[in-house]
Amino acid sequence: MEEITLTAGQHDLIYNLISMTLAVMGGAFIFFLASMKRINRKHRASMIVSAVIVAIAGYHYWRIFGSFESAATMLEGGGYAFATEAFNDAYRYVDWIITVPLLMVELVLVLDFKDDVRRKFIAKMSVAAFLMIALGYPGEVATSTSAVLLWGTLSTIPFLYLLYVLWSEIGTAIEGESDRVKVLMRNTRLLILATWGVYPIAYLAPVMGFEGATALVVLQVGYCLADMTAKAGYGVMIYSIARQKTVEEGGVTERVEVATGGAAAVPE
């Protein structure tokens, strides 16, 4: 079993960042659920999906935390022995398989696509997301540089396709929205591009000359920061769009139907 040595600083950085990501996902979950009533019903679906995404990610970070803890053993002379094979990084891939299609769904819901456009978009995006993640995993666990590059390249094709469709569809959806909503949507688009760009960079850490402990640190720090932003931060952006639309609709309103006229009997 391969074992690498982490300095106390390297160990603590990863350890605390995994815990921080778990805390952020939990906090975001509470925020999305509690904020539901501050937006009009018709925009709430995207908030529900946001809550589901961060709950699933929170679960996986709880598992990753446990896995990281049990793979590390404190050394007598300081630092940690880390059994890389005992650390299950597949939790991340399982998480992405579930949550990345949901991130697309969340976006579509807040963008108010027409029914037929929406169905096509979700189908295309889900297939692309699945291919992207499934093709990336063999490269993540590969030990040879050529395998990392091969699977990385294959995974990049659906990834670029996904970003391209996202970019152009958001561009189309923006038309007809108020100026404030437009700004928020453009910012969301930039946030997606910036955070999603971190994943391939972290993925490539082993072939960019980083080795052993350093590669582990770059990979884990990159994934944690990207997950926090791409899930919780992105969810907050989606919330801002939904909230702004609600404000423009005159605030949260409840529809009440009142029976008038002769037939006034209202069944319970």
Added chain:
Amino acid sequence: MEEITLTAGQHDLIYNLISMTLAVMGGAFIFFLASMKRINRKHRASMIVSAVIVAIAGYHYWRIFGSFESAATMLEGGGYAFATEAFNDAYRYVDWIITVPLLMVELVLVLDFKDDVRRKFIAKMSVAAFLMIALGYPGEVATSTSAVLLWGTLSTIPFLYLLYVLWSEIGTAIEGESDRVKVLMRNTRLLILATWGVYPIAYLAPVMGFEGATALVVLQVGYCLADMTAKAGYGVMIYSIARQKTVEEGGVTERVEVATGGAAAVPE
């Protein structure tokens, strides 16, 4: 590995105070969520943020509790051997990195800043809070007095800036509020000043002549008391402001859209 000896009294004081803080955060979480419906929708955002803050702090105190427990070993002759390196104090810093900007957001939301003022304020405060905490951490884990003082001084600059902006912005926001709300806002401002002042004092414990076990006690007791007040207590103050505003608005009102027509609209 550095080990210090705690008397049973010192150990129990920290142990029980960490547990107490965890209980207070949990209780505050329930209070903020359950009280939501007693204030008008437009003031609820600050309550939601309060709930998120104490939930995240509760999570961290749960981790701190576990970490403290596993770092202490009961000695045959009474008292405890405490492995300082096994006690992860970074949980506190991670917690502050997330929650201090949220405490600012919470305040801004209840103060009803105008949109552009609010955005600027949050941006300024978040940067200052991040710098304050990030610059403080190296000093917290430093072993030499000069390093503690250097990082402490660097961290104090954004800290003072933050307090100054807070103080003056609250002063401006107070104008135009009712007398009762004014009093509550002034008290909140004093509470911030009083509790936030505890953090640097606790931080300086190791250089104020406190050593080993005593330094640990001063640090942990100070942080626990400050966290309870600055998060749960502060949240209750924010709640009081939101509730007072609701009362002045004539109680909780819901916006209702009424659908009427010639033919009786009968609900299902």
